Amino acid sequence: MNHQWAAKALSLNARKHLPPALFRGLTRREAHHIQRNFSENLFHPGEPVPRNPADAPFVALLLCGTLREDVRDAQGAWRLFALTFTGELLSPLGPSGSGGRLSALERTVLLTCDRTNFDALATEIPRLRLNLLHLMQGQIAETHRWQTLLGRKTASERVASMLEWFHVRQGERGKLVLPVNRAELGQMSGLTLETVSRQIRRLEKARIIALPQPSRVQVLNPTALHTLTGDAPAHRAA
Amino acid sequence: MNHQWAAKALSLNARKHLPPALFRGLTRREAHHIQRNFSENLFHPGEPVPRNPADAPFVALLLCGTLREDVRDAQGAWRLFALTFTGELLSPLGPSGSGGRLSALERTVLLTCDRTNFDALATEIPRLRLNLLHLMQGQIAETHRWQTLLGRKTASERVASMLEWFHVRQGERGKLVLPVNRAELGQMSGLTLETVSRQIRRLEKARIIALPQPSRVQVLNPTALHTLTGDAPAHRAA
DNA sequence: CGGAGGGTTGAAGTTTATCAAGTAGAGTGG
DNA sequence: CCACTCTACTTGATAAACTTCAACCCTCCG
Structure with a gap:
C-alpha cells in the first residue's frame, strides 16, 4: 500500500x-x-x-x-x-x-x-x-x-459560520476552496441553494470576502466574518 | 454511597x-x-x-x-x-x-x-x-x-418527532410526561415556545394525542404521530 | 453553435418568529 | 373562602425570514 x-x-x-x-x-x-x-x-x-x-x-x-x-x-x-x-x-x-x-x-x-x-x-x-x-x-x-x-442561527450566520470554519480548517490561507456546490452547502446548513448563493453574494458585496471564482473564496475581513457568525459575544450594555 | x-x-x-x-x-x-x-x-x-x-x-x-x-x-x-x-x-x-x-x-x-x-x-x-x-x-x-x-424538519415534524422519541424512550407507556416546559422544548428543537404550543395543540385537536394536563401527554394514535415526524418513508409513486 | 451544469437574481408564497393580550391552575395570605 | 399573584400556557395579529418558482447568465466543452 x-x-x-x-x-x-x-x-x-x-x-x-x-x-x-x-x-x-x-x-x-x-x-x-x-x-x-x-x-x-x-x-x-x-x-x-x-x-x-x-x-x-x-x-x-x-x-x-x-x-x-x-x-x-x-x-x-x-x-x-x-x-x-x-x-x-x-x-x-x-x-x-x-x-x-x-x-x-x-x-x-x-x-x-x-x-x-x-x-x-x-x-x-x-x-x-x-x-x-x-x-x-x-x-x-x-x-x-x-x-x-x-438550531439557532439565521441564514446569514450559517453561511458566515461555514465559511469561517472551512477557512480555519484549511489553515487560514489566503484563498479558501469550497469543495462542493451551493446545493450541497445548503444540505449541510439546512438552507436552499438560492439562500446560500444570496448570502455569499451579500458577503462579497460587503467586501468581507472576494469571489474570484464561485468556488474560490478570499477572506478579506476575518473579524467581520466572525462577527457575522453569531459566535462572537454580544456587546456589553453600557 | x-x-x-x-x-x-x-x-x-x-x-x-x-x-x-x-x-x-x-x-x-x-x-x-x-x-x-x-x-x-x-x-x-x-x-x-x-x-x-x-x-x-x-x-x-x-x-x-x-x-x-x-x-x-x-x-x-x-x-x-x-x-x-x-x-x-x-x-x-x-x-x-x-x-x-x-x-x-x-x-x-x-x-x-x-x-x-x-x-x-x-x-x-x-x-x-x-x-x-x-x-x-x-x-x-x-x-x-x-x-x-x-436541519431539515418543519415545526410540526419537530414537535411530532420529539413527542415520539420521548414516548419510545419512556417505554411507550400510555401516558408520557414532558419533564420540561414549552420554552425548553423549543430550545431543544430550535423553535419558539409559542410555536411548540401551537403544534402540540394541533396534535391534540387532530386527536393524535390527548392532554389531560399540559405536561401529560397520552399518545392516542402512534401511527399518525409517526407519519407526522417526517421519518416515515414517503408513498411510492404509482 | 448548442447544451449542460452551476450560479445568480427577482417576485410571490409560506412558515415561523415576534409582539401582545388573555387564560388556567397552584399557591398564599387575609 | 376569596382575592391576589405567579407561572406556564394559549391564542391572535403582524412582520420577518426563508423557500419556491421562474428566468436568466456564465463558462466549459463537445
Missing part, C-alpha cells in the same frame, strides 16, 4: 504540518512503532472510501485531501452531511452505523489502523488511548457546533 | 427492566465483578450532577429518573440541550468539554464508574470495551437524528 506518492505525503504532512493529535506526547520510538502499524491508503477524486462495519478502519487520519460524508434521508435520497479536511480525524464511530457513505473529493491519502491493531497498540501505549479520547471529544464539540448552527 | 433506596432501584431496574447494553454478553460472574466496581449515586430534583473533567465518571448509566443537559450559547445564556431518560447511558465524552451542565429533573439514580476503574475493567473484559463502543455508536446515531430534525 506504500505508494510513492502517499509516502511523500506522509513525510510532508504528517511529520511537518500536522500536529498529529493522535500521536501527541509520545516518544519518537513509540510514534515510530505506531506508524508501522498504520497503513496508508490513496483515493482518487470521487472514489468511495470503504467502511465495512467488520474490518472498518478504527481510526483514520487524513494526511491530505478532502472527504465528504453523505447520509440517506427518510426518503432515501443522499445528502451531504459533513466534510473532513486535511489533518482531521475520521470518526472512530463513524457513519457506518447510520448508513453513511464516504468518498474522496480530491486526491486523498488516509493513514488508517483497524480495530484489532489499534487495540493492541493502545494496550501497550496508554497515552494513545487518552489521545483518542481527546480526539473524540473534539468531534463531539464539532457536532455541538453544527447543532447550534442548525 | 449504597443508599437503601438506590439499591432497590438497582435490583428493580438494572436487573429486570433494563437491557443493560453495557453488560450484554457478559457472564454472570463478569457482570457481578463489574457491578462491584461501579458506584451508585442518588440525586434529588434540581440537584446538579458534578462532572469535573479530572475525576469525571467515565461511564454513567441512568438507573431511574431523568437528567437534563444545559449548554451555554454565545451570549452566555444557558439553554436546554438534551434529556437523558431511565436506562440510557450518559455520554462518556459528555458535555464537560463544551462547558455543559447536568442536573437531575426528578429523584435520579446513576450507576457510575470513573476512568481508571473502567480502564482496568475493560482490560480484563474485552467484551466490555465492545459494548461501550456500541453504546457510543448509538449516541452518534442520536446526534444524527437531532441534526436532521434541526
Whole structure:
C-alpha cells in the first residue's frame, strides 16, 4: 500500500504540518512503532472510501485531501452531511452505523489502523488511548457546533459560520476552496441553494470576502466574518 | 454511597427492566465483578450532577429518573440541550468539554464508574470495551437524528418527532410526561415556545394525542404521530 | 453553435418568529 | 373562602425570514 506518492505525503504532512493529535506526547520510538502499524491508503477524486462495519478502519487520519460524508434521508435520497479536511480525524464511530457513505473529493491519502491493531497498540501505549479520547471529544464539540448552527442561527450566520470554519480548517490561507456546490452547502446548513448563493453574494458585496471564482473564496475581513457568525459575544450594555 | 433506596432501584431496574447494553454478553460472574466496581449515586430534583473533567465518571448509566443537559450559547445564556431518560447511558465524552451542565429533573439514580476503574475493567473484559463502543455508536446515531430534525424538519415534524422519541424512550407507556416546559422544548428543537404550543395543540385537536394536563401527554394514535415526524418513508409513486 | 451544469437574481408564497393580550391552575395570605 | 399573584400556557395579529418558482447568465466543452 506504500505508494510513492502517499509516502511523500506522509513525510510532508504528517511529520511537518500536522500536529498529529493522535500521536501527541509520545516518544519518537513509540510514534515510530505506531506508524508501522498504520497503513496508508490513496483515493482518487470521487472514489468511495470503504467502511465495512467488520474490518472498518478504527481510526483514520487524513494526511491530505478532502472527504465528504453523505447520509440517506427518510426518503432515501443522499445528502451531504459533513466534510473532513486535511489533518482531521475520521470518526472512530463513524457513519457506518447510520448508513453513511464516504468518498474522496480530491486526491486523498488516509493513514488508517483497524480495530484489532489499534487495540493492541493502545494496550501497550496508554497515552494513545487518552489521545483518542481527546480526539473524540473534539468531534463531539464539532457536532455541538453544527447543532447550534442548525438550531439557532439565521441564514446569514450559517453561511458566515461555514465559511469561517472551512477557512480555519484549511489553515487560514489566503484563498479558501469550497469543495462542493451551493446545493450541497445548503444540505449541510439546512438552507436552499438560492439562500446560500444570496448570502455569499451579500458577503462579497460587503467586501468581507472576494469571489474570484464561485468556488474560490478570499477572506478579506476575518473579524467581520466572525462577527457575522453569531459566535462572537454580544456587546456589553453600557 | 449504597443508599437503601438506590439499591432497590438497582435490583428493580438494572436487573429486570433494563437491557443493560453495557453488560450484554457478559457472564454472570463478569457482570457481578463489574457491578462491584461501579458506584451508585442518588440525586434529588434540581440537584446538579458534578462532572469535573479530572475525576469525571467515565461511564454513567441512568438507573431511574431523568437528567437534563444545559449548554451555554454565545451570549452566555444557558439553554436546554438534551434529556437523558431511565436506562440510557450518559455520554462518556459528555458535555464537560463544551462547558455543559447536568442536573437531575426528578429523584435520579446513576450507576457510575470513573476512568481508571473502567480502564482496568475493560482490560480484563474485552467484551466490555465492545459494548461501550456500541453504546457510543448509538449516541452518534442520536446526534444524527437531532441534526436532521434541526436541519431539515418543519415545526410540526419537530414537535411530532420529539413527542415520539420521548414516548419510545419512556417505554411507550400510555401516558408520557414532558419533564420540561414549552420554552425548553423549543430550545431543544430550535423553535419558539409559542410555536411548540401551537403544534402540540394541533396534535391534540387532530386527536393524535390527548392532554389531560399540559405536561401529560397520552399518545392516542402512534401511527399518525409517526407519519407526522417526517421519518416515515414517503408513498411510492404509482 | 448548442447544451449542460452551476450560479445568480427577482417576485410571490409560506412558515415561523415576534409582539401582545388573555387564560388556567397552584399557591398564599387575609 | 376569596382575592391576589405567579407561572406556564394559549391564542391572535403582524412582520420577518426563508423557500419556491421562474428566468436568466456564465463558462466549459463537445
